[in-house]
Amino acid sequence: MIIGKIEDGIVLDHITAGRGMEIYRTLHLDELDCSVAMITNADSVKMGRKDIIKIGRVIDINLDVLGFIDPGITVNIIRGGKLYKRERLTLPKSLKGVLKCKNPRCITTVEPELVSEFRLSEVDSRTYRCIYCEALAQLP
Amino acid sequence: MKHCIDIKDFTVDEINELIATAEDIIENPVKYAHTCNGKKMATLFYEPSTRTRLSFEAAMYELGGVVLGFSEAASSSVSKGESVADTVRTVACYADIIVMRHPKEGAPLVASMKAGIPVINAGDGGHNHPTQTLTDLLTIKREKGGFSGLTIGICGDLKFGRTVHSLINAMSRYPDVSFVLISPEELCIPDYVKEETLIPKNIPFIETTSLDDAMPYLDILYMTRVQRERFFNEADYLRLKDTYILTPDKLKNAKPDLSIMHPLPRVNEISVAVDDDPRACYFRQVRYGKFIRMALILRLLEISV
Incomplete structure (x- = not known):
């Protein structure tokens, strides 16, 4: 399965396998007009299986909500085809x-x-x- | 600014101070008769509760203050759709302290965030009723002399009774307390009370359906009402409804210094024949309710005597 490289956008990595759709719905990603790729049950050395979401544009994401749903997620912000920033989540207070x-x-x-x-x-x-x-x- | 929204808002030391003040009021009422002169208490009762409202009103009058307010939502601007926040902001222009009862859970908390004057929760739906718990604690202190080393039997509807959960939470903060939880299986104590309060604090407790078996071991028997509407099945209600009616006969095996408590109103769960037993302290409990509310009003208005 080949999913193209993102030039500018966000990769939500290390999503607990099976939680991808929940996050897709909660962040209202279906309402975006850019490309969004959902990969479920991807192989992961660390987790065994994981879900990944790739969003073809940099959007504001409520990290507290993401932390609430699945605090293990890594948020990678991509600019110019390169990793610009990596955010690790914590459980919001x-x-x-x-x-x-x-x-x-x-x-x-x-x-x-x-x-x-x-x-x-x-x-x-x-x-x-x-x-x-x-x-x-x-x-x- | 201190409010009284949840019994957990108060530390054990603060509760002990309130109880000490209430006991001083009982011993020296004249000393407190004019401590709230010129102060106004607004009672905002969005649902009727004559007992609690009268207790607060009596408390304020005995401190020399005055009372204004409404006793049901229909007679207030709430019936026109005003929000809790707007109502309390308005009332705060006239009063020094607010007492609120509301059918919706969390309404007194909203009031405390907006009012700018102290707010007392006089019951928010099935959620919190902290002054009932304070009343229960003062009653236990007066009747038993303290809180430690007591075996407390709580009988009836332990599933939905907010006073029960609150009392367990408050008493579990004192050392060497144990509970006997007496209820039909359908109305047993919810798991979260056990998992969040009793088990983490290593508090001994027994769950049983038999009041008779538990009776000889109890220092306090806290009775609550078993309500018909809590049962899915009429046959179960009919089978159980009389099981927990406290009668003089059932008290034969009780300790001579047992204290029988009830948050009131009762329906038929305590036979009137028990009322003359010196161990029945539920009407004294009502009186203690006024004194602890007096202590609370003084504390929240920051009036020292």
Whole structure:
């Protein structure tokens, strides 16, 4: 399988195998007008199998969201065909305005101007809770 | 600025200070009678709760302050669609402290972020009710003299009862406490309470369906109501509904110094025949609720006596 080299764009590498589509949807990559390549179950020395996403343009990516979904991802920014910058993710301490609280009893469900916020409550299990009602965060 | 949104907002030392103040108020009420002269408390009750509202109002009046507010959303601008943030910003122009009950979880937290004056959560849906927990703690202190070395039986609906989860969380911060969790299997304590509180702190606990078996070992029996609407199946409700009705007969094997508590209101889970037993302290618990709220108001208004 051959996928062309990127001149300017982003490569999301070391995605846990099977999580690629989740990231594709969460980052709304389907709405871009540039080429986007999704490689699933690629061989990886480090991980055994991994997913990779290549985006044919440099776009703003919410690294906190990416860190929340899969903190092992490497974000490679490519300019002029060369690696310009490499970002490693960490688990964000909080996620603001990204996820909606799914708890129907939460105040955020009736007051739309409130900015949603989830805080990391347990690092090992990567548990995030709504700051208002303490419900667990769920992916959109 | 300090608020009271969640019992976890307070350290053990802060809770002990509140309890000490409440006990001093009980012993010396005259000393506190005018401490809140000129202060106004707004009670914003978006859903009715006569018991809690009256307790707060009585607390403020006994401190010499005054009370304004509403007791249901229909009689406020909320019925016109005003947000919590706008309501509390407006109320903060008139009052020195806000007490809020709201059916939506997190509403008092929103209020505390916007009001610019102290906010007390008087219950937000099924989420938090910190002043009930403070009431429970003062009751235990008054009835048992302290918190350590107690075996606390909690009986009834342990799955949905917010007072239960909050009490376990608060009591688990004191040494040498153990729990007997008595409930039908359908209403047993949620796993997260065990996994996030009891197990990490190595707190001994037993889960059982039998109140009779547990009774002889208990220093405190905290009763809650088993509600029909919590059951998927009417037959299960009918089978279990009378299991946990506390009667004088069931107390035969209890310790002579047992303390029987209940957050109230009760329906039929404690027989009225138990009311005259000196071990029944649920009406004293109501009185303690007023005193701890007085202590809390003083603390949040930063008034020292």
